[in-house]
Amino acid sequence: MGIPHFLVLPYPVLGHVNPLIHLSQILAEHGCKITFLNTEFSHKRLNATGAGLDSLKGSGIRFVTLPDGLDPEDDRTDLKKLSLSIKTNMPSMLPNLIQHLNASDVNNKITCIIVTMSLGWALKIGHNLGLKGALLWPASATSLAVCDSIPRLTHDGIIDSSGLPIKKGEIQLSPNMPMMNTENLPWRGKDKLYFDYHVKEMQTIKITEWWLCNSTYDLEPEAFSISPSLVPIGPLMASDSNKSSYWEEDTTCLEWLDQQLPHSVVYVSFGSMAVVDPNQFKELALGLDFLEKHFLWVVRPSNDNKVSNAYPDEFHGSKGKIVGWGPQKKILNHPAIACFISHCGWNSTMEGVCGGVPFLCWPLVKDQFVNKSYICDVWKVGVGLDKNENGLISKGEIRKKVEQLVGDEGIKERSLKLKELTLNNVAEGGHSSKNLENFISWAR
Structure with missing residues (x-):
């Protein structure tokens, strides 16, 4: 049984980068090999702050980059523009990067790709290359369960084919879950393109049976019964001594x-x-x-x-x-x-x-x-x-x-x-710790 070598790709916003850095540190502590792929722009920005990525060099995490396809002066807070550019430019470059990484370390080839949401295309590429794949969902398990329930919500006449609420007011996905206002569903406030993108992404991530989640069974038990693919491995910050940032931390x-x-x-x-x-x-x-x-x-x-x-x-x-x-x-x-x-x-x-x-x-x-x-x-x-x-x-x-x-x-x-x-979940023998060990065994 070889050591798993994970290629991890976060969507380039802090809310995705940080949980994936936490997970990478934990996997590295378990003896796994990690190659962390940032966009060039995000990587440069993370390294420009005092809490830069250099502090992680000793942890066995290797960093590589690919361009996101935008110009340096483009507005990367426009997430629609950023997502489109990434999806247009990075997929053609990823197979070459994987080939290059494997050639530079023949005994430790990449075995598994982990992505955050919006990068499902990378799971497809990995799948075609014979690599295992997993999703790390950076929000609550409930919000992924809601996205996973889109077909059901459409069928039940709660939302239309554009994701807009037909039924105004509060709904409950399952008897023990909190009430949710249909005005505040995860894709709301955006346009039909964004909703369609969500629907497609949900289809794409079904390629993997591992949807890792920074949560615990105790916090949102019902969400895990709605989406059996969801596996809680949180809280991810529990073993964390490092947190990357786009801004200088004022200590x-x-x-x-x-x-x-x-x-x-x-x-x-x-x-x-x-x-x-x-x-x-x-x-x-x-x-x-x-x-x-x-x-x-x-x-x-x-x-x-x-x-x-x-x-x-x-x-x-x-x-x-x-x-x-x-x-x-x-x-x-x-x-x-x-x-x-x-x-x-x-x-x-x-x-x-x-x-x-x-x-x-x-x-x-x-x-x-x-x-x-x-x-x-x-x-x-x-x-x-x-x-x-x-x-x-x-x-x-x-x-x-x-x-x-x-x-x-x-x-x-x-x-x-x-x-x-x-915190008991990440202690030895805790629920999340066991899930993570199962995941590493699967990746081997």
């Missing part, structure tokens, strides 16, 4: 947290992609000023490293610290943190759960609304924020909900219990 916030009292700081971050409306940004700033607590706020620089939102004139921020980007996992595990104001992206949700921190939920798009339902209604480790008649979350609402959340002993207790339950 002074950790020293600042060291000077604060236990459970006294409200942490605010909307992840690596979410964009907050300028009026809402101002209201949030005033809301943080209005709190009786200290706050740590991540305000991400825009692509040209300028801050895109203006602070209101009356904002003084004296009780807080604002950073452009921070080491989130370390922040969430810091004793000074009282709660996490989050957009409920899945990676942030998992990191918050593993930090044992109560959530103040502020979902903005797609699957974040379902994640919020889990946090508030199923796990009961957070509360939601309500918009006022102008569609804004007001400074008064922010203050009221922070006070409600930090005063709730039940939520604190459940958050710590959920942390323990979730």
Whole structure:
């Protein structure tokens, strides 16, 4: 039985790159060989920050690149344009790269390809070359189960052939799952092209029986019964000492947290992609000023490293610290943190759960609304924020909900219990650990 040699390809956004780096580190610790394929642009950007990929060189992960087909000045936040360019340019280059990698290491040829969503074409290429393949799904198991249920949702008259809701209101995929608003299905808010792309991608990934997922059975049990291909191997950040980033991490916030009292700081971050409306940004700033607590706020620089939102004139921020980007996992595990104001992206949700921190939920798009339902209604480790008649979350609402959340002993207790339950999955003999061992045996 040889050592498996994985070629791993993330879609070039942080929410896909990081879980795949975590998985690669774990596979390397199990003695597997890893070749990590980034787009040239993404690789350069990851290496330009202090948390660059060089720190992973010693872990046995080798990095290679291919061009994404766009010009250096093209806007890569336009994901439709990026996806199309990748799909047009990279498939013709991948077989040559695999041939080259195999020729340079004849005794350790590539045996298996792992991709994240939107790169199903690479699984097909691998399949044609006789390689095994697996998908790493970076969002919740539930959101993949929803995508997997598209034929059923169409058949039941819940959505039309463009993915638009025929039935307005809330639906339940299965009796024990949270309610989902048909306005917030994962492909919503985009166009028919995006939906068709989703449908095609779901067909393509059926080529593999391994849909690895950064989740656990305890967190979303029903999702795994809907899609038997789904295999939880999370939480992936549990063994993580490294996190790659497109921005320089400001670690002074950790020293600042060291000077604060236990459970006294409200942490605010909307992840690596979410964009907050300028009026809402101002209201949030005033809301943080209005709190009786200290706050740590991540305000991400825009692509040209300028801050895109203006602070209101009356904002003084004296009780807080604002950073452009921070080491989130370390922040969430810091004793000074009282709660996490989050957009409920899945990676942030998992990191918050593993930090044992109560959530103040502020979902903005797609699957974040379902994640919020889990946090508030199923796990009961957070509360939601309500918009006022102008569609804004007001400074008064922010203050009221922070006070409600930090005063709730039940939520604190459940958050710590959920942390323990979730981390047990990656301990020796834990559910996720066993799944990962089975996966490695299969890849051999």
